[in-house]
Amino acid sequence: MIAKTTIDQVFETARVEEVIGDFVQLKKSGSNYKGLSPFSDERTPSFMVSPVKQIWKDFSSGKGGNVVAFLMEHEHFTYPEAIKYLAKKYNIEIEETEQTNEDKEKANERESLYLVNEFANTYFQKTLHKTDPGKAIGLSYFKERGFTEETIKKFNLGYSLDEWEAFTNEAIKKGYKLEYLERTGLTIVKEEKRFDRFKGRVMFPIQSMSGRVLGFGGRILTNDKKAAKYLNSPESDIYHKSKVLYGIYHAKQSIAKEDNCYLVEGYTDVIQLHQSGIKNVVSSSGTALTPEQIRLINRLTKNITVLFDGDAAGLRASLRGIDLILEQGMNVKVCTFPEGDDPDSFAKNNTLEEITLYLSEHAQDFIQFKASLLFEVSKNDPIKKAETVRDIVNSISKIPDRIKKEIYIQECARIMDISEEVLFSTLAQINKKQFQDTNKQYQQEQKAFEVIKHKQPVKKVDIQYELERKIIQILLLYGNEKEEFEDLILKENDHNELVLEPVKHEAKVFEKIYLDLQDDEMQFSNENFRELYYTIIDTLNQNPDFAIESFVNTVTPEMANEITTILMEDERYVLSNWERKNIFPKEKQHTVSQLVSETILSLRCYLIEQKVTEFKQETLDTKNQVNKNILEEVKDYSSLKMLLSRKLNRVL
Template sequence: MISKSTIDQVFETARVEEVIGDFVQLKKAGSNFKGLSPFSDERTPSFMVSPVKQIWKDFSSGKGGNVVAFLMEHEHFTYPEAIKYLAKKYGIEIEETQKTDEEKEQANERESMYLVSEFAKDIFHHNLLKTDQGKAIGLSYFKERGFSEVTIKKFQLGYSFDSWDAFTSEALRKGYKLEYLEKTGLTIVKEEKQFDRFKGRVIFPILSMSGRTLGFGGRILTNDKKAAKYLNSPESDIYHKSKVLYGIFHAKQSIAKEDNCYLVEGYTDVIQFHQTGIHNVVSSSGTALTEEQIRLINRLTQNITLLFDGDAAGLRASLRGVDLILEQGMNVKICTFPEGEDPDSFARKNSLEELTIYLEENAQDFINFKASTLVKDTKNDPIKKADTIRDMVTSISKIPDVIKREIYVKECSRIMDISEEVLFNSLAQIFLKNKKEHSKQQSKPTEKPFEVINKENKPAEKIDVKFQLELKILELLLLYGNEIVTFEDEIMEADEEGQIRNIKEKKELKVFQKVFLDIQEDEMEFTNPVFQDLFNTIIDNYQQEKPLQTETFIAQLEFEKAKIITDIFMDEEKYQLHDWERKDIYVKEKKQSITQLLKETTLHLRKLLIAKQINSLAEEINHKEEEDKYDLLQTIQEYKRLEVTLSRKLETVVRRFE
């Protein structure tokens, strides 16, 4: 267990914008930050972070909360894991307790797989640095590759003993289940035998963006031609190779800072670049580049530089990834190394300054690179040249931004000596073809021919007015609870002749006092029990004259309630996503009409709650004896008179909720 004082210290120290900034590229938007959603595929920012309130909201998926909620949503951490991650990030001491066999038994499947993977990483790293076999074989290999001990420790490189079941036996002895060793792919189980997948290999742990161990890559050190040179962990619940980039954990901050990401092909390419001093580099680990991997980079920067070996073989196939990058609205450059060199070898032979200069001078825009590379193959062959131009136009068609497309068309026209008109016509044909294919897919019949289907005309889903009004009350309390409002109150007074008349009197109250008195006046409760609990908590907070500090208030709430509060706090901020003021459109703040908003919301809610009470009492009458019905009828009449009074008051305000 983690002590409450440690948890409090974590919440006081952690900054939501700093933590989320490790995973999403954030840009200033007024007093807040905005960025692309890490939970959905989008090109227009809908993700908002509030440093003042220490909360975030993703308007595309509806998710939101505090800093811990983000880590739980994004990294699938448990609550304690999120606290430990933040404690480590901010250098806060936290009491770590060794998990007992019973606790390991109780951990869920996914968590058990993470535990096994973490254990494996530590064992392999220990083997490399602390055992004779590891030092003689594994460490020697890494030293030959030019890796320093600092680099080896930073990337937690390891070694798996050249023994059939050395790792598996040790893991079982430590209490880890064979079931999870098999599911993570660390152990291969055949009939009654089990053996280590990475036997006799040096190990490259593959980490998530937050540093969790997802899987491993292993390189064989013998000349066994039957065995694969590199072997990766198989797909599992925690490791999906198409969604992971090697080195992203160590590169994320540098990628955001440099606003560029270098993409290479192998583990050693990443490590060697990092050791040389270029940290904004990741690898697809030998797999073909995927949309998910591109989107992972897109959260941090819109600029990717692809680095290819000097060997031209396979270069054309590698260029297919360019179109995927362009489709995501990103900017792509390409850089190749001299023949016979790859990123690893070139970085090893050159200083940081030399490597930086080379990358700056040789990184070409994709259109120039395609032209210079593909034109070599044409050899003045008109047919091949035409195919090359089509290839370039196809790439340009992937770009979603119209202005960028036109610029690239002009550039292609200049380089390939062909008219812009022809290129634009080719683009139009591509778009028309894509549109027709899309229409065909959309128009495919989903029912079998001649099948009679009875389709009911379902009415539009009815809005739950009470829910909306109760939510609006909470919003008013949270955002403006301590604001002073002036309102007219009606009091009954007898004149000199004894006639009763209503007199309007102006009063000043704080918003929370006005809401509390109005709700209490009718002795009503919210129909939504969660809203009622929140209402009581908020009112209690104000009545004790405590300042409502967003971050601490949300931190003490259960997950469901914390999400409701986050949604309320961030609803006002979403208008900053659209930069309305730059378009000379000025959104009126609720605060400017708080008195009217408060009046109409409370009156409508009171009226609905009273109507609900009247219906409830009417139902109750049917189950009462005759002599008991009189009192209930009297009560109903009183509520109806109050309902009429409220309806009369509502004549003076806009009826938004009916």
Template sequence: MISKSTIDQVYETARVEEVIGDFVSLKKSGSNFKGLSPFTDERTPSFMVSPVKQIWKDFSSGKGGNVVAFLMEHEHFTYPEAIKYLAKKYQIEIEETEQTDEQKEQANERESLYLVSEFAQKYYQDVLWKTEPGKAVGLSYFKERGFTEETIRQFGLGYGLDEWDAFTNHALEKGYQLDYLEKTGLTIVKDDSRDPGLKRKFDRFKGRVLFPIHSLSGRVLGFGGRILSNDKKAAKYLNSPESEIYYKSKVLYGIYYAKQAIAKEDNCYLVEGYTDVIQMYQRGIHNVVASSGTALTPDQIRIINRLTRNITVLFDGDAAGVRASLRGVDLILEQGMNVRICTFPEGDDPDSFAKNNSLEDVLDYLKENSKDFIQFKTSLLAEEAANDPIKKADTIREIVGSIAKIPDRIKREIYVQQCAAMMNISEEVLFNTLAQISRKENNDARKQERQEQKAFEVIRDQPREAKVDVQFELERKIIEILLLYGKEEQQFEDLVLKENEEGELVLEPENVDAKVYEKIYLDLQEDEIELTHDQFKIIYYKLMEYLNEKEDFQLSSFLNELDQELVNNISSILMEEEKYSLHNWERKDIYPKEKTKSIAQLVSETILTLRCYLIKKRIYSLQQDTEEESEDNKEVLEEIVNYLQLNKLLNNKLNRVLS
């Protein structure tokens, strides 16, 4: 187990904006940062990070918390994994206490799969560098590809011995379970045909050079293996099968190495193969990823979309391959992203071009030859159509079909104008075609929606008006005040109920100096008010204990002592008002007023409002009692009159008019 001193040091050192910035492209917004949600598919930012409070909130999914909560949500880390990741990032030495056998057994399956994958990566890397076959076959191959030793080590490249079960036997000797070796796909297990009771075990990546595939956070998810022999029956490239930790469609090769450069350059180069990524990275172009041995998917595009809105797709000189890959461009357009396309000279691909040219030459070529998607697609398809009017009509329809994928209307119109000029056709015809495609898509979508509604049709209750839970909101405000201002010393105006010379009840003010948390605690105690919401109640008592014991209140230290559910709740409370800054009101000439209330005024008004609300609830309850005839009705009515009088006094103090 990780020692408490290490955990405390991690929380003190880690910066939430730095850690999240590795996964999400963040832009300054006042004192905060904002970006696209990494948990939902969206085109306008709803994700907010507060460096001051060291918390984050995703308003589209409702998730939130501190830096550890983000890693647990986004990377599906366990709590210890998140702490270890942060310790590694900030170069903090981890102190661990010895785990019992029972604790070791409790490590979940997901973590076990990660551990097996990371063990395999280290094993294959050692084979490459420390064995004769590894150096003679694997290392020689990588060096022939033009990779330096530094690059080979940086990407963790390896080699699997050309033996049936070398890796599997070594892993079993080291105590790794066959079940996890099989689930990661590192080992293939089959029944023995001669003895059904026996299992035969084979290394999946026998005789292959290996490319580890990493998550955004750098954990090994799986492998891509290239065979080096001339065995025509074996696949040239072989990937790990999908597992609990590896989904091909949700992974981009090289994203771990590229993420910071993508955000910094505000552009991502998209290539096809592992060697394309490595060679370009080695040349000095770091913002490059590959689609990991699968056709480009919406999930992969969304990963890039969190870091940048701009993608440049790099194709080799094979025209047939380019034509087949254009579907991926339409998927990128659907996500509202900006797409440029660059093709290399015939016979070249990103790997060979980067290998044979200087960094300056590669960058110049990419800059000069990257075309906007509409220019590229129009010229490519127009060339294919030549002078055939039928093919030309089909080409135009296909281009307009791509334009229809773009969510932004202004961009669509500009592209239509471009297409009309390049294909020598009137804009009116193109706009009509675009409208037809859009109508068809809308009709199809409505039809699908109706079918779904019909499938899930339920008997509806009578319509109910959505009601605001006043007590919930007031209790939430009390927690917010305690979190933000609990230790602040303020002068409060206490209200003491007295009888004046005319015998009327009046509230007389008395000034008192106190800390905010003391004032709230005493006011709630005096009126015997308890918070009713379970989560608020837990947070309230933990806060009161912490504020009472600690000389200085540090939000990050307080959050460190809570479970993640409470941390999420607190981030929701503290970031609630921040969401309004996401709307860019100033661009619409709307300027929200700054808050001018003093802390003391805010505390007093919140407590007074809660008192008024509870008095109204009590009055309503008493009124219900008087509906049943009883001898005690007189006493109840007197109590109602007293409460009504008190309610009027409190509302007068709040400058509210009662009907």
């Protein structure tokens, strides 16, 4: 158990914009921040973070909450894990009791896989630094690569003994189940036999954005031609190769700060560049680049620089990945190293200044790079040149931005010495074919899944729900503020007519709302709002220093999500940037008293209307027998509604 004082300290210290900023590139938007949703694939920001309220809202998925809720949603942390992560980030001391075998039994399956990987990570590091084979073989290899002691520890590099069951036996001895060792791929089980997958390899732990160990990469150090040089963990419930980038945990802040990401091929490329001072670098870990990996980078920056070695054959094979980057609407540059060099060796043999200068001078726009590379191969062959032009235009067709497309066509025409008209014509043909293919696929899917479409009834607006929701919003935003209110007292004038006389007084917003609802004996019809209403009123009564950012941390996750949705609803319109269209929404805080009065009056009008409807129905139920009392009630309620509507400046 984590002490409440520690949890309180974590909430007081952690800043939602700083924590989320480690995972999503946030841009200032008024008093808030906005960014691309980390929970869905989108190109227009629908994710908002409020530093003032210390909450976030993702309008594309409907998720929202405080800083802990984000970590639980994004990283699949349990509540204690999220607290521990924040404590570590902000250097807050936290008491942790070591897990007993019984605790490990209770851990859910997914969590058990993480626990096994964490144990393996610690075990491989200990083997590297504390055993004779680890020092003589593993540590020597890393030192030969030029890695410092600090770098080796930072990237948690390790070594797996060249023994069949060394790791597996130790893990089982410590209470970890063979089932989870097999499911993470650390142990291979065949019939009655079991053995270590990474036997005799140096180990590279693969971490998530938050630093959790998802899997491992292992490099063999012997000259065994039958064994793969590099071996990765197999796919599991927590490790999906296509969704992970090696080094993202160490690179994320630098990527966002530099607004650029260097993409390389191998583990050692990442480590060597990082050690040299180029920290905004990640690797696809030897797998073909995937859209999921690109979207991971897209959350942090729009700019990718792909670093290749001088191998021409490898270059042409890697060009396919660039088209995927373009499809995601990102800006791509390409940099190649001199023949015989790769990012690892170049970083090892040059200073930070030399590396930085080389990257800035040799990074080419992808279209220039692709055109010049393919042009060299095809310049003396007209047919090959035509194929090259089509290949380049095909890449340009992937770009969503029309302005960028046109600029690249012009650039390609200049490099390839061909008219822009021909290239635009080719682009139009490619776009037409892509459209036809997409349309054809859509029609096939429609035929395959053809269903009878029922006309959906138009959903009616629930007026009472919206007004109750507005009351909760007012209480959360302005509940503790003192305002001058104008109450309307119902009186008879000299002509025996009912009139509303205004009386001004000062009160706190929550007191005004509470008393008005009490006077009218109004109850919330929505159960969630009813619970929230009494919780907020009770909190405001007991705590004069009420603050949303602390209140949201004291309620259940379900209620916290409801609060976030209510509070951030208006921020949805900020994403539309109305000011650019010369539309300036009125700020609520300038007319809080008016907002309170209008909301309460609107609710009264609605309830009166409901009452009148009930009376009408009662009259119909008495089979057209006119009830004088009911008619009097209807008349009185209608007069009251007329007065209230006049106050609201509504025409009836």
